[in-house]
Amino acid sequence: MRRAQDGDRRAYESLLAEVAALLRAFARARLRRADWLEDVVQETLLSIHRDRHTYDPARPFLPWMYAIARHRLADFVEKQRRRREIEDAAGRRSEELVAPHPFAERGTASGLLRRALAALSIRQLEVIRMLKVEGLTVAEISRETGLSHSTVKVTAHRGYKTLRKLILGTTHGD
Amino acid sequence: MGTEELIRSLASGLAPVRRLPAAGSRTLRWGTCALACVCIGVRAFGPRSDLSRKMQDPAYLRELTLLLAMSLVSAWTAFSLGIPGEGRGRGGGALAIAASLAWTALVVVHPAAATGAASGWPCVLRMACLGLVPAAAALSMVRRAAPLLPGWTGSFAVFSAACLALLGSRVLCGKDDPGHLLLWHFVPLVVSAFAGIHLGRLLLARPDRPVANG
Numbered sequence: 492m493r494r495a496q497d498g499d500r501r502a503y504e505s506l507l508a509e510v511a512a513l514l515r516a517f518a519r520a521r522l523r524r525a526d527w528l529e530d531v532v533q534e535t536l537l538s539i540h541r542d543r544h545t546y547d548p549a550r551p552f553l554p555w556m557y558a559i560a561r562h563r564l565a566d567f568v569e570k571q572r573r574r575r576e577i578e579d580a581a582g583r584r585s586e587e588l589v590a591p592h593p594f595a596e597r598g599t600a601s602g603l604l605r606r607a608l609a610a611l612s613i614r615q616l617e618v619i620r621m622l623k624v625e626g627l628t629v630a631e632i633s634r635e636t637g638l639s640h641s642t643v644k645v646t647a648h649r650g651y652k653t654l655r656k657l658i659l660g661t662t663h664g665d
Numbered sequence: 666m667g668t669e670e671l672i673r674s675l676a677s678g679l680a681p682v683r684r685l686p687a688a689g690s691r692t693l694r695w696g697t698c699a700l701a702c703v704c705i706g707v708r709a710f711g712p713r714s715d716l717s718r719k720m721q722d723p724a725y726l727r728e729l730t731l732l733l734a735m736s737l738v739s740a741w742t743a744f745s746l747g748i749p750g751e752g753r754g755r756g757g758g759a760l761a762i763a764a765s766l767a768w769t770a771l772v773v774v775h776p777a778a779a780t781g782a783a784s785g786w787p788c789v790l791r792m793a794c795l796g797l798v799p800a801a802a803a804l805s806m807v808r809r810a811a812p813l814l815p816g817w818t819g820s821f822a823v824f825s826a827a828c829l830a831l832l833g834s835r836v837l838c839g840k841d842d843p844g845h846l847l848l849w850h851f852v853p854l855v856v857s858a859f860a861g862i863h864l865g866r867l868l869l870a871r872p873d874r875p876v877a878n879g
Contacts, residue, residue: 496684498680504673536671542811543682547684555748558750639678641679648671648674652666
């Protein structure tokens, strides 16, 4: 991690690969749902990346890493619980409002996509629009928005994940 | 995006980062600046008229020293809580509560003439003025770290600034009556600790914070 803090990309990639294996084992022992495993690992890797400046090379790495992992895991589980509650409440409400028509917008692809896009933050929407609609590269977006390369990639990644979860979750649920 | 792809993407965009200095050195840096701010504030408001006599009083000096120690311990706890895996929050919390009780005991035990039921709002306002910049500085320094418990961290950060403000207010306010000190100086300190919890949750929560890059 010390080398990663100094900007050594190769050392960082191999460190993250090792960390991902440790995180998988850590999360597997604590999660009831196997399909959340990779999400938790990825969220934790993103946090480790974001907070890497707080690691003190004079101290052992693992307590630092597991502290982040523990909090990310608890955060993730809580977020899923809240999301489920919101979706249940929204589902009940939309059933009350539009239940009579089986082909209402609720089930169509455009309605689904619109609802999923509404769940993204403004920054995520903007970055995904620039990447996928305008066809800009990460470097161009970085120049235009003033965000760093990593922030652009991470923002897009989080946006994709939210979209995937909402669209696939709804499709599977239907 | 798969995990392997994410790892490659994070590694390819890696930039060197400036390491966060140790909690001790950040505490010293913050303490020096915050104390300077409080001194400027005290000078601006004008110290109590009997200050030179009070500076000869060991009980008064003990009280000021205790407040300074409380402030530094709380700041150090806040900065430690900003580093994942440090886990000194519980010890720092216990120390801060013990020091607050010790300060209360010092104030209550020390004999002083009662000043009646005069309003102490000017003291509260002066404390708020003295603590504003140190609190903002502490929160902004903690924000650069990675506080996993934003509420607790915010509380310690604001409490440390409030302790310094209380110290300053003791140099400003000429009333040594325990009733006045507890109601108009100590209660704001406790309130600031609770306000710090909310401020911490508001300002230090992690999810939407940007990725560190140099």
